[in-house]
Amino acid sequence: MPADQHTPNAAPAAETTELIRFDGVSKRFGAHTVLDALDISVYTGRHVTLIGPSGSGKTTILRLLMTLLKPDGGTIKLGGRYLTHEERGGKLVPASDRYSREVRKNIGMVFQQFNLFPNMKVLRNITEAPVHVLGLDADAAEERARELLELVGLTAHLDKYPSQLSGGQQQRVAIARALAMRPQVLLLDEVTSALDPELVAGVLDLLRDIARSMDITMLCVTHEMNFARDISDCVLMFDAGRVIESGPPERIFTAPEHERTREFLSAVL
Template identity: 70%
Template sequence: MATDPLQKTPPQAPENVTPDAPPADLVRFDQVVKRFGDHVVLDRLDFALQRGEHVTLIGPSGSGKTTILRLLMTLERVSDGVIHVDGEPLSHMPGPDGTLRVANERHLRRIRRKIGMVFQQFNLFPNMKVLQNITEAPVNVLGLGREEAEERARELLDLVGLADKIDAHPAQLSGGQQQRVAIARALAMRPEILLLDEVTSALDPELVAGVLDLLREIAHTTDITLLCVTHEMNFARDISDQVLMFDSGQVIESGPPEKLFGDPDHERTREFLGAVL
């Protein structure tokens, strides 16, 4: 199996990690390391995400936040440690003798179906109309019938306020509208976990509020689990159950938003919030 071409050594399964995570944890990072060459991006990361919880990752650029999301989407491979999703290892799979080995593509695809992601860039298919952008994956990945997938797509377009754009191509939409379509496309896969990676960073300032309001509505009206990377601190304060402060590939502080934003314990957290608030 191919490994990350930027890694000098293939990912390893640690000796003292059990194959199954505790059932209460929907996501668990267990001593996860990510290296690019000699550069350590994540340094023995431990944290857990509970079912239905909304967790936001904050911190300076380059601290490893987006890498966490990319590992969960299997766009990157761990260098060491294990990621668990819904009680099963994502990055690894049990071998015949019960020990963990690096996961194959079939295993990754199966676990990845529980996870959806909305990227900084909208990544819509430019040659497809809005309806097909939303239905393509449910039909071809989940095996839904075309009629069921289109019915779900119409419901989601109504949710994101774009029911009248069903036959538009992405080039005919504003940036904010394209990001709304991207959110609808992610929700169409019925993920248990939705990853949000700086979803407003590519938008013009006047479009940011509308997208954030939509995400607030999703956070407050659904039971979907959210893991969010953002520099929008007011948004993080509004939707989060827990906020994690990252620096140099490690969680240096975590807590509910009222504590972390109102009375942080760590000097680095105070410095960062002083610069961005």
């Protein structure tokens, strides 16, 4: 199998299905190729972590799934439906914004920067999208938000503005906001990189609890290797826009096969 063709959890349990599929996906910025004909699959309920040096294409994958970027080649599917393309008249054409938004409803993302609405209190930050995007009744959205605030330990702060919270608290609100959409897939993009060191452990512990207790597919970009080892079913090692190695965390972290993986891990562990 070529280095850029990887199927995380290549032998998934019989009841799981392919949820995310990148098929020959390329992305370039000018003359720089960020993703090079990438082929990967992620199965329902699995937790897949992307590791590798900065600039190797990891965050680009998440941004493509959120349709914040468009691929220059190849196709992406979510739940069997094309994400950045759609079929019209028997042909595959670039998707309309409306079509992509509809498919993207099944994805939630937690960003490096918290991206909360500064003019909205915590509770409304969480209810806004379920009401206006999913069409959820306001009372039902508030009930869901309160449950999630209890999950992330912020019930006492629901009437505060983001500026009144610590960075760790803001990131917890961002996690609750993403989960409020009841996504099939939760994307995590270096969610502790903007936090003070003493706040990192609490956020990572929360995400560990979510990974263990919720039936949700997770795709995570992180430089927190112990966290990756704890939550992952599969780890993908990226370098220069390709997956050069993949496998269960026990093997990747203790007996990597690729020299570049060994070099990277020796620098970060």
